[in-house]
Amino acid sequence: MKTRTSSREKLEKEQEPKIVDIPPKMVKRLGTGKMLIPRPLDVDALIRKVEKGRLVIQNRIRERLAKDFGVDVTCPITSGIFIRIAAEAAEEDLRAGRKEITPYWRVIKSDGGLNPKFPGGVEAQAVHLREEGHTILKGEGKKPPRVKDFEKYLQKL
Numbered sequence: 001m002k003t004r005t006s007s008r009e010k011l012e013k014e015q016e017p018k019i020v021d022i023p024p025k026m027v028k029r030l031g032t033g034k035m036l037i038p039r040p041l042d043v044d045a046l047i048r049k050v051e052k053g054r055l056v057i058q059n060r061i062r063e064r065l066a067k068d069f070g071v072d073v074t075c076p077i078t079s080g081i082f083i084r085i086a087a088e089a090a091e092e093d094l095r096a097g098r099k100e101i102t103p104y105w106r107v108i109k110s111d112g113g114l115n116p117k118f119p120g121g122v123e124a125q126a127v128h129l130r131e132e133g134h135t136i137l138k139g140e141g142k143k144p145p146r147v148k149d150f151e152k153y154l155q156k157l
Contacts, residue, residue, distance in 0.1 A: 007089040008093065011041060017038050017069060031073070033072030034071040035072065035075055037075050043086055047104055047106070049155075050106040050107070050155050052103070052132055053134075053153065054154070055134075055154055056155055057108055058076075058079065060154070060157055061074075063157075087115075087118045090102040090119075105125045111146060112151075114146060114147070134147050135148040
């Protein structure tokens with residue numbers, strides 16, 4: 001019986017970044033040109049650069065990767081998946097007793113919203129962010145809670 005692949009194994013899977021033409025289905029949203037399919041470790045490395053008390057939006061991670069690889073855009077789908085894998089690997093590391101983990105809770109949505117797909121959902125992310133001094137505003141309707149005045153805390157990557 002095959003055991004489930006850990007998020008740490010997914011994060012560290014040997015693979016190379018790929019540069020492809022932006023697929024026709026994505027042209028309307030992303031335009032034409034070249035698109036990066038990053039490695040999970042590239043995404044994790046950028047999240048690790050975000051300092052305590054600071055924040056980063058997912059779009060900035062993608063923009064930084066695109067710039068680093070000299071392409072027009074970074075795939076939003078794989079980037080989102082890899083941010084989640086980095087978060088899950090960080091929680092595995094914490095359970096394994098590691099002290100230095102990827103501060104995934106500092107990654108927010110472009111409107112300051114928290115990520116319900118992170119381990120523990122928006123509640124756990126809010127706890128981490130409050131510990132770092134942020135004020136969390138309640139969600140409205142289907143919108144998740146968000147960080148108050150998040151723009152003030154954005155870190156340049």
